[in-house]
Amino acid sequence: MFVPILKQGDYLIASVQSELSDADLLKLRDDLVSRVGEFRSRGVIVDVTILDVMDSFATRTLRSMAHMIMLRGAKTVIVGIQPEVAFSMVQLGLKLESVATALDLEEGMALLDRQTEGDTRRG
Amino acid sequence: MKSKKTNEQANQSKDKLRRELVDHFREKREPLRHQWVEQMIAKGLLAGLTREEIETESMTIYDTCIACLETGEYDDAQTYAIRMAERGVLQGMTSEQIIGGLLTLRDVYGRSLFERYQHDIEGLSSALDIYEPVANKILSIVALAFVAEREKVVRQQQEAIQELSTPVLQVRDQMLILPIIGVIDTHRARQLTEQLLRTIRTSRAKVVVMDITGVPGVDSKVANHLVQTVDASQLMGATVIVTGISPEIAQTLVTLGVDLTKMNTVGDLQGGIEEADHLLGYKVVRIESSNGFIRKEKV
Numbered sequence: 085m086f087v088p089i090l091k092q093g094d095y096l097i098a099s100v101q102s103e104l105s106d107a108d109l110l111k112l113r114d115d116l117v118s119r120v121g122e123f124r125s126r127g128v129i130v131d132v133t134i135l136d137v138m139d140s141f142a143t144r145t146l147r148s149m150a151h152m153i154m155l156r157g158a159k160t161v162i163v164g165i166q167p168e169v170a171f172s173m174v175q176l177g178l179k180l181e182s183v184a185t186a187l188d189l190e191e192g193m194a195l196l197d198r199q200t201e202g203d204t205r206r207g
Numbered sequence: 208m209k210s211k212k213t214n215e216q217a218n219q220s221k222d223k224l225r226r227e228l229v230d231h232f233r234e235k236r237e238p239l240r241h242q243w244v245e246q247m248i249a250k251g252l253l254a255g256l257t258r259e260e261i262e263t264e265s266m267t268i269y270d271t272c273i274a275c276l277e278t279g280e281y282d283d284a285q286t287y288a289i290r291m292a293e294r295g296v297l298q299g300m301t302s303e304q305i306i307g308g309l310l311t312l313r314d315v316y317g318r319s320l321f322e323r324y325q326h327d328i329e330g331l332s333s334a335l336d337i338y339e340p341v342a343n344k345i346l347s348i349v350a351l352a353f354v355a356e357r358e359k360v361v362r363q364q365q366e367a368i369q370e371l372s373t374p375v376l377q378v379r380d381q382m383l384i385l386p387i388i389g390v391i392d393t394h395r396a397r398q399l400t401e402q403l404l405r406t407i408r409t410s411r412a413k414v415v416v417m418d419i420t421g422v423p424g425v426d427s428k429v430a431n432h433l434v435q436t437v438d439a440s441q442l443m444g445a446t447v448i449v450t451g452i453s454p455e456i457a458q459t460l461v462t463l464g465v466d467l468t469k470m471n472t473v474g475d476l477q478g479g480i481e482e483a484d485h486l487l488g489y490k491v492v493r494i495e496s497s498n499g500f501i502r503k504e505k506v
Contacts, residue, residue, distance in 0.1 A: 163444070167404030170442040171397075174435040186444035187411055195444075 087112045089119055095127040095196060096120065096158075097189070100134050106141055113149040120156045127196035128153050131189055133164030143178040150183040159199050161185065163192035224330075225337050228320075229277045235319060240269050243315045252307045255300070272312065276341045284345055288352035302353045309349055313342045373399045375406040381413040382483050383445075384476075388421030396432035400439055407443045414486050415440055416479040420451030430465040437470055446471065446486060450479035 085108050090097045096119055098112060116128055130146065132138070150160035161184045165173075173179075184199070186192040232239065244265050247253050253261055267287065275284050291305065320338060324331035373395070376384045385403055403415065417436070419425075425433075437447040448471045452460070460467060473479045484491060 165442045167401065167408055167439075167443065170404055170439040171400055171435075173442060174438040179438065180442065185442050187408065191411070191413075191444055 087115075089115060091119075091123055091125070094125055094200070095129060095193065096123065096125045097129045097131065099131045102134060103136070104142070106145075109142055109145045113145055113152070116149060117152045117156060120153055120158045125158050126200045127158055128160045129189065129192045129196065130160065130162050131164045131192075132162060132169075133166070133188070135169060136166070138165070138169050138173055138178065140176070140178055143173065143180060147180055147183055150180075159184065159196060161192040161195055164188050221333075221337065224333055225276070228334055228338060229273060231319070231323060232273050232276070232316065236269065239315055239319055240265055243269070243312050246311050246315065247308050250307060250311065252304045252311070254304075268309075268312065272316075272341075272345055275345055276338065279341075281344060281348060284348055285352070288349045289356070291349070292352040292356035302350075302357075305353060306346070306350060309346055313346065316342065369395060369398060373402055375403055377406075377410050377412070378480065379484075379487070379489060381411060381487055382480075383407065383410065383412045383415045384480075385415055385417045386421065386476075387417065387419050389423070391422060391425075391429045391432060393428070393432070396429070396436070400432075400436045403436065404439055404443055407440060407445045412445050414483040415445050415447045416476065416483050417447055417449050418451045418476045418479065419449065419456070420453070420476065422456070425456050425459055427463045427465065430460055430463060430467075434465070434467070434470070448473055448479045448482055450474065450476050 085102045085104060087098050087100055087104070087108065090099065096116065098116055100112075104112070112130075116130075119125070120128060130149075135142075146162060150162075153160045162180060163186045165185060184195060186195050244253075244261055256264070271284050271287055275281055294300075316338065317335075320331065320334050324334055374386070376386075378384050383403070383406060385399070387399065391399070406412070407415065417433075419433070422429075433449065437449070440447045450473045452472060471482075473482050481491075
């Protein structure tokens with residue numbers, strides 16, 4: 085399933101619209117990592133509100149994606165993790181570790197705004 | 208062939224004897240019932256019941272028992288026992304009263320059988336063979352009904368306590384307080400976490416102050432639950448501050464080697480709220496002229 089990536093100012097927003105297969109996740113990762121350089125974005129938001137399940141592969145892919153994006157010079161925020169998903173993730177011992185998370189898109193944008201405040205690229 | 212015949216004969220004589228017993232108890236219904244009630248009163252088992260209640264209840268119980276003996280069916284007894292247990296537990300009747308009452312009835316029946324068959328030991332023995340299993344079965348039905356009723360009440364109360372015991376309170380915009388009182392087990396930890404996560408979503412909280420002053424002790428399991436709650440809240444974008452860790456709990460946690468480095472801990476609830484204020488950018492300012500009222504301002 086194709087995940088649309090929207091450019092919103094200095095940020096990229098990837099809004100997941102349906103359950104993702106492993107291949108979809110890898111494609112999303114590759115797309116985002118390349119777009120970050122293309123648009124010179126400072127932040128990436130991945131909205132997973134729609135997901136009912138986050139398995140180990142999804143968690144690992146998101147985590148590695150965040151690290152790659154960091155190496156490309158941008159910050160990543162995962163937003164919209166549902167209560168049930170959060171609970172099952174900690175029960176399964178899945179961790180996003182250093183990846184920032186926020187309640188929803190709005191909070192995610194605010195978080196990125198704060199984190200990139202001192203950014204020299206800021207206009 | 209022969210054994211089959213004797214079997215049939217034995218069955219026939221058994222049925223005959225059963226009818227005989229039923230007729231005997233029916234015939235002696237009033238004297239036996241009075242004897243039973245009097246014995247119960249003497250033992251003080253009927254405290255709190257009116258004369259009318261005693262009359263109707265004793266008649267019903269007497270007849271139900273005889274019906275069980277006659278038909279060998281216990282459905283009525285079962286239904287009646289459950290109803291009696293429900294009422295009994297509600298009215299604060301002790302199981303001693305109910306079971307004691309039935310034991311007395313058993314004695315009364317047994318005694319009357321002794322009187323009837325006192326010159327016929329063989330007859331008495333076969334009568335008891337029929338009567339005793341029925342009496343025991345009825346007693347066990349009643350006892351089990353009582354135990355089941357008690358367990359039901361205990362379960363309901365446990366649920367009520369659990370529902371009441373995990374409030375998640377909002378004290379400021381984006382700030383929640385989660386006071387935990389009492390022992391945490393797996394079930395409760397789960398319920399608590401789920402409730403917290405739901406509240407984080409609905410109230411869009413950014414900081415949660417979790418106060419464990421009221422938790423008597425922790426083991427590695429409970430510590431693990433707390434870490435899970437903190438992690439799950441983090442995934443929802445909320446920071447958790449843990450407060451009220453007593454010296455004992457601090458010792459246990461360190462001894463257990465639980466990794467609490469990621470946990471944000473503050474001494475007491477007040478400190479926790481101050482820290483949360485700080486994180487959210489609130490500043491509490493005391494206004495001298497306001498007679499002790501405190502106003503908060505967002506910086």
